[in-house]
Amino acid sequence: MYKVIERKMIVPNLHELTIEAPAVAASVQAGNFVVLRPDDRGERTPLSVADWDREAGTVTSIFMQVGASTAKLAQLQPGDTIPTFSGPLGRETVIDNFGTVLCVGGCYGIGSIYPVARALKRAGNRVCTLVEARSSYLLYWQDRLRQVSDSYFNITRDGTVGVKGHVSALPDIMQEAGLKPDRVIVNGCTFMMMRVSEITRPLGWKTVVNMNPIMIDGTGMCGVCRLSVAGETKFACVDGPDFDGHEVDWREFLARRKSYLPEEVAPLRKSGCGH
């Protein structure tokens, strides 16, 4: 049993969840995810890790309420317990001194890009962070992100803060700031990761995406998380979740997530992801 330290809605439909799990907290790195179950009948739900406190033994994730499991998670109160919290899973994001790195976050990925940016900063990179949301009221953790970034940008659909538009404004923003990234790392919803990959491909900017397929075990046992990368089948939970966005077969990936059809994206649009 794992104790809920905190669960609060930080912007509409996005929740911050902190769980006491000392073994996971001791070894987690940026880019890892955890698999949790809200109760004994619940699904095994994968969530990216957004922060941790090794001393206190806690791990924090940001999740969006979309279906049955995340609805149960959204009911949790401090002091409650959940039966499963397994991790850290997946390979960590590769951190090195790349030079200039552009970190892009959207929806829950605004949270999970934070430890990536922090680690890149510590490794001596020039870190630019770009956050995308539908409107200003859906932004969170901006102060934390600014602290670990050399430059910070917002894009909002309605223009309430930062640049008005969506991620396709990314090259213009970079050009205006006089920056040319040596690497782009994107966390967030599938559509945004795909869009960024499409935009950066002709520019030749290496782009790393943190894939989020359907999963069950998260340890390489079931194969449901498979995707095609450069023509080869990979298991996102053990070979990823980070992959080269220019090599991912997005069409297949979206079909496998069953989110290719517009109607299945509806819950996300409602919940403010912006795509």
Add this chain to the structure above:
Amino acid sequence: MAEKKRRDTVRRSMPKQDDFERRKNFAEVALGYTEELARGEAARCLNCKKAPCVSGCPVNIDIPFFVKAIVDGDFAAGVRQIKKTNALPAICGRVCPQEEQCEIKCVVGRRGSPVAIGRLERYLADWEATQAKIEKPRLARKTGRKVVIVGAGPAGITVANDLCLLGHDVTIYEALHEPGGVLTYGIPEFRLPKAIVNREVKYIESLGAKLVLDFVVGKTRTVDNLLEEFDAMFIATGAGLPWFLGIPGENLNGVYSANEYLTRVNLMKGFLFPDFDTPIKRPANVIVIGGGNVAMDSARTAVRLGADEVHIVYRRGREELPAREEEVENAEEEGVIFDLLTLPVKLVGNEQGWVSGMECLKMELGEPDDSGRRRPVPIEGSEFHMPADAVVVSIGNSPNPLIAATTPGLDIGRKDNISTDDNGRTSRHNIWAAGDVVTGAATVISAMGAARTAAQAMHEYLTNLT
């Protein structure tokens, strides 16, 4: 008396759930012997002095002894004897390939059908479960030595049992949220009720083994990190990584590995959706690719989920099916259609990315190959199409490379299996391994047999530690 035994050449059949009824439920198919049937069957045993059956059993159970105990009605004595070498009799009695192991060696089998050793073992184990108090063997004095076991499948459970009895302090780490390994996530409820697996795990815990779930060794903590706290390690992580065919269309929606299909149903209780949250599709036309026990389990699961038609597609002939004969018969009785000598070449999908069918070739048997089985060769121009709205790929598994990749100095063989000596010791002096992770996908009882050997070797090592 001896006269009468020789004439009794036919084994007692075991009552089963009706063919039609059982297609609609997940309850156990084979119902087990009644006391009368068990004693009648046991009476066929000749109580051989040098019983050949014992050498056929990978854990060398004293078969004549326990069978005699049934004849005498001293069930408790029978159970005690079995448990000396087999910690999981209720499980082995159900899923062991007995016909190729103990029973094939039975002398009664030369002039009729062999004594139904597996069914009798099951009878005793089930009898014990109905008793108010489960007998516990005496534990040796605490040695103060600490052992860590990775993986709570049959191999891990066996070593935990043996080392607890020998007085060592045992902790098991398991990646999933339930113990049991394949017994829990793979083999379906209708063949091995999960209550039995849980009972066996509780028993091991009652001997003092500590079980830690949701703990992925190699991820949560590495092998070397754990060994700072423990005197020795036993790795029993199985062969859990599913293979795919590598044919076009394999990543279409509706194409599952057998592991995914069975895990959704068994571990996640998908058949009880929406009471449990994990969904499982209930397609009408299911194709299962493969011919082993795993394929039979997948096909019979599809029948129970209400499919109209379930096909098993296998590239060799019926004789070559690697599954137990009993399981093939069960599948046939439940209406599974066998498309033998058939090779899948391509999966086809619809606009939305869902599988809609499979292109196949007909095969014929040619010259024998390395395995001594006749090699199937495609017949030119024999292409044909099979419609399907779900395809379950069940062509095998290999060990998960997670631990190998994070443990320096651990020798790994071809196909990612951990290399060991005859006693299960790996290239690292304080790490042993056994079961599917060493042999590749095999059987419950062979995993247990190798685990017992390793446990003995570990005990010696721990005893001599200064």
